[in-house]
Amino acid sequence: MLAAFLPGNRTVELREVADPDPGHGQVLVDVRASTICGSDLRAIYREHLGEGPEAYQGVVGGHEPCGVVVAVGGGVERIRVGDRVVVYHISGCGQCEECRRGYQISCTSPRRAAYGWQRDGGHADRLLAEERDLLVLPDSLSYLDGACVACGFGTAYEALCRADVSGRDRLLVVGLGPVGLAAGLLGKAMGATTVIGTDPSPDRRALALQLGAVDEALAGGDEELADLLGDGAEVAVDCSGNGRGQLTALRHTRRWGRAVLVGEGGQLSVDVSEVLIHRQLTVHGSWVTSTVRMAELLEHLDRWGLHPDRVVTATFPLAEAGTAYEVADAGAGGKVGIVWDDRDG
Ligand SMILES: [Zn+2]
Numbered sequence: 077m078l079a080a081f082l083p084g085n086r087t088v089e090l091r092e093v094a095d096p097d098p099g100h101g102q103v104l105v106d107v108r109a110s111t112i113c114g115s116d117l118r119a120i121y122r123e124h125l126g127e128g129p130e131a132y133q134g135v136v137g138g139h140e141p142c143g144v145v146v147a148v149g150g151g152v153e154r155i156r157v158g159d160r161v162v163v164y165h166i167s168g169c170g171q172c173e174e175c176r177r178g179y180q181i182s183c184t185s186p187r188r189a190a191y192g193w194q195r196d197g198g199h200a201d202r203l204l205a206e207e208r209d210l211l212v213l214p215d216s217l218s219y220l221d222g223a224c225v226a227c228g229f230g231t232a233y234e235a236l237c238r239a240d241v242s243g244r245d246r247l248l249v250v251g252l253g254p255v256g257l258a259a260g261l262l263g264k265a266m267g268a269t270t271v272i273g274t275d276p277s278p279d280r281r282a283l284a285l286q287l288g289a290v291d292e293a294l295a296g297g298d299e300e301l302a303d304l305l306g307d308g309a310e311v312a313v314d315c316s317g318n319g320r321g322q323l324t325a326l327r328h329t330r331r332w333g334r335a336v337l338v339g340e341g342g343q344l345s346v347d348v349s350e351v352l353i354h355r356q357l358t359v360h361g362s363w364v365t366s367t368v369r370m371a372e373l374l375e376h377l378d379r380w381g382l383h384p385d386r387v388v389t390a391t392f393p394l395a396e397a398g399t400a401y402e403v404a405d406a407g408a409g410g411k412v413g414i415v416w417d418d419r420d421g
């Protein structure tokens with residue numbers, strides 16, 4: 077089968093590799109969609125920056141896979157051949173407290189391995205996955221929808237759940253990359269009455285408006301935000317991952333409001349009394365999501381009729397993975413996907 081590797085220095089290497097064989101508790105997935113994440117670009121594609129859970133170990137790339145099960149190993153009980161599945165992208169030890177709660181992302185066992193980082197990921201015709209990492213995709217959702225949920229939409233949904241977003245809230249989304257777009261779309265579905273997005277890129281602002289992810293899109297200056305929101309939004313989510321954006325999110329959260337930092341990276345310097353204490357803020361750090369919450373999101377998306385694949389602005393076959401990464405790295409559009417067959421299959 078064909079597989080794409082990410083040697084660094086903005087290169088993609090295509091190689092023929094042997095088809096994997098599912099062992100005990102494992103499942104073989106025929107990959108149908110495998111989207112590219114900001115973290116793939118930041119920590120693997122440009123250069124191998126990652127340490128610990130972000131250390132790339134030369135495996136098949138791609139941690140947002142979705143496909144159909146074609147074989148199961150011994151002891152597999154819940155998942156069957158023919159199931160359409162989303163792969164939760166971190167395989168934990170399965171036994172520690174975090175894993176048992178479904179937060180395999182926070183597993184600290186040496187056995188923990190993320191797909192596309194420490195074990196083979198979704199940029200290949202077939203993927204070997206652990207049964208416990210798989211969620212069954214509702215019939216109404218496409219494979220590309222599922223790939224978007226595997227990391228980005230799951231991460232955005234978790235952040236919104238942590239802030240308990242509802243119809244009582246206006247939502248500020250700082251950073252309108254794919255996770256920011258997801259936060260806007262999901263925030264509206266969860267009831268937020270007004271969604272304000274900020275991003276320095278005019279292209280990203282235009283896309284967010286066009287997709288209906290935000291009601292207003294601003295460059296992110298303090299004055300224009302204060303004009304629109306007064307004391308601030310009841311809930312703010314930072315998806316920018318840089319200190320400037322993170323500070324914008326905190327400064328424009330309303331007194332007694334809730335802020336969530338979900339964009340990875342950045343260094344934040346903040347006047348603690350002025351911005352946090354005197355304004356009575358609750359600030360959450362939120363890292364990815366749990367398998368339980370991801371399953372819940374899939375059920376809601378089905379009920380809401382919301383298709384995450386609308387944030388995908390370009391798709392390529394696996395043979396053109398190099399171009400797919402170039403387009404994603406340029407950062408002008410929405411999410412970029414590698415797909416097999418058509419996008420609705
Ligand atoms: Zn990701």
Ligand SMILES: [Zn+2]
Pocket residue numbers: 168169170171172173174175176180183184185
């Ligand atoms: Zn664990």
